[in-house]
Amino acid sequence: MAAPESGDGNNGAARMVTLISSDNTRFEVEAAAASLSQTLQLTILDGGGGGGDGIPLPNVDSATLSKVLEYCIKHAPAAANGGAPNATAVDRAELERFDNEFVNIDQSVLYSLIMAAHNLEIEGLQSLVAKKVADMIKGKSPMEIRRTLGFPDPTPEEQAEMNAHMLEYGWAYE
Amino acid sequence: MVNLVEPEITTPSLSSEGGDKDGGLSPSTPPPQTSRDWAALPRDILCEVFRRTRHADILCGAGLACTAWRGVAAEEPALWRRVDLYEEDYREELGYWTGRMAMGRAAVDRSRGQCESFRGPADRYLLLYLANRAPSLRSLQVTSLWCLPNAFVDLVIPKMPMLEVLTMAGGYLMPSTLHALLRHCPRLDLLDTGQCALHHEITFRLLDECHSKFNVVKVVPGRSPMCFCWTCHLESNGLLAYAYNLDNIIF
Numbered sequence: 001m002a003a004p005e006s007g008d009g010n011n012g013a014a015r016m017v018t019l020i021s022s023d024n025t026r027f028e029v030e031a032a033a034a035s036l037s038q039t040l041q042l043t044i045l046d047g048g049g050g051g052g053d054g055i056p057l058p059n060v061d062s063a064t065l066s067k068v069l070e071y072c073i074k075h076a077p078a079a080a081n082g083g084a085p086n087a088t089a090v091d092r093a094e095l096e097r098f099d100n101e102f103v104n105i106d107q108s109v110l111y112s113l114i115m116a117a118h119n120l121e122i123e124g125l126q127s128l129v130a131k132k133v134a135d136m137i138k139g140k141s142p143m144e145i146r147r148t149l150g151f152p153d154p155t156p157e158e159q160a161e162m163n164a165h166m167l168e169y170g171w172a173y174e
Numbered sequence: 175m176v177n178l179v180e181p182e183i184t185t186p187s188l189s190s191e192g193g194d195k196d197g198g199l200s201p202s203t204p205p206p207q208t209s210r211d212w213a214a215l216p217r218d219i220l221c222e223v224f225r226r227t228r229h230a231d232i233l234c235g236a237g238l239a240c241t242a243w244r245g246v247a248a249e250e251p252a253l254w255r256r257v258d259l260y261e262e263d264y265r266e267e268l269g270y271w272t273g274r275m276a277m278g279r280a281a282v283d284r285s286r287g288q289c290e291s292f293r294g295p296a297d298r299y300l301l302l303y304l305a306n307r308a309p310s311l312r313s314l315q316v317t318s319l320w321c322l323p324n325a326f327v328d329l330v331i332p333k334m335p336m337l338e339v340l341t342m343a344g345g346y347l348m349p350s351t352l353h354a355l356l357r358h359c360p361r362l363d364l365l366d367t368g369q370c371a372l373h374h375e376i377t378f379r380l381l382d383e384c385h386s387k388f389n390v391v392k393v394v395p396g397r398s399p400m401c402f403c404w405t406c407h408l409e410s411n412g413l414l415a416y417a418y419n420l421d422n423i424i425f
Contacts, residue, residue, distance in 0.1 A: 107210070134226035137227060
């Protein structure tokens with residue numbers, strides 16, 4: 001159970017990697033935090049992302065990446081402890097509080113976040129945002145969901161198809 | 175100490191050398207998403223969302239929001255492997271009841287034979303529907319009044335050979351059901367009869383046999399002369415075919 005003091009630091013100082021967003025902003029972050037991303041983990045294990053190189057992320061803009069890294073930095077210590085069996089209840093409650101606050105955001109940001117979490121394969125974040133979206137659609141009718149999430153207006157074909165389904169599923173509207 | 179490290183935004187550098195090496199995301203990933211079209215959410219992300227959405231909400235809400243969402247809701251059997259249509263705020267209305275039964279059938283359809291557990295209200299017709307379409311059913315939790323008349327027992331129980339858990343909220347338990355469970359469900363481990371009243375022909379000997387084969391809990395000693403479930407009620411009033419539109423349902 002002897003967890004290393006700091007990530008995978010070889011000589012005291014934690015190893016840093018540089019991530020480059022789609023709009024060419026460079027983010028320097030601890031390797032341990034960036035490694036929450038399954039996509040980045042291998043590259044980082046291979047020694048990539050250090051020095052001046054940086055790892056380009058053509059699918060993630062800087063605003064989203066900064067949000068993603070906020071999550072990773074907060075969650076990295078717990079992840080380093082392997083799901084933190086020895087974490088205190090206080091730590092867990094603090095992470096939970098952070099998570100709730102974290103997804104309390106504008107819908108367009110949430111959308112970018114869900115795409116980024118998916119692209120970068122950050123498991124905890126994927127499940128956090130999926131849960132948030134599930135909460136948003138909970139107990140809502142199809143029309144309420146369309147309005148909430150601002151779906152584009154249905155095409156005539158789509159409308160016809162949905163009408164047919166609404167007939168088929170008449171019980172849903174009783 | 176890690177908390178102190180903020181994402182450090184240094185000057186946007188011109189990295190035009192395009193040195194991707196082996197780093198970064200694979201070049202095959204699509205270009206950055208500019209639109210925020212929730213209706214076009216990638217399929218596996220939407221699956222993650224639906225996995226966290228109640229089945230009743232998928233059936234009546236999200237799964238009908240648009241063509242793409244409907245596709246995911248209706249064509250991902252994995253989402254329906256563990257059907258859960260239990261609702262706490264149950265309403266004593268016929269339309270509500272027939273609606274729940276239709277939802278049960280839709281959920282079973284969508285599991286495409288992969289349904290392993292079912293929890294929710296179910297009458298004899300839904301049980302029959304389930305028996306014919308869920309060969310690997312291991313857990314059945316009926317949250318409405320249990321009622322399986324003699325004529326249905328042999329059509330239902332023998333088709334649930336994998337059953338390990340059977341729970342009933344209440345209702346009316348016939349001896350034929352217990353005999354069939356003893357004969358056809360060798361894996362049955364837990365039988366929770368809830369508040370079920372027992373048919374008067376259920377003997378202590380039969381109950382003993384059940385106790386010796388599986389864990390039986392909550393056998394209520396009371397006996398009942400009749401069943402009070404919706405289906406029996408409609409049947410005794412000659413309204414069954416009308417209420418259920420039975421001609422249109424293929425069992």
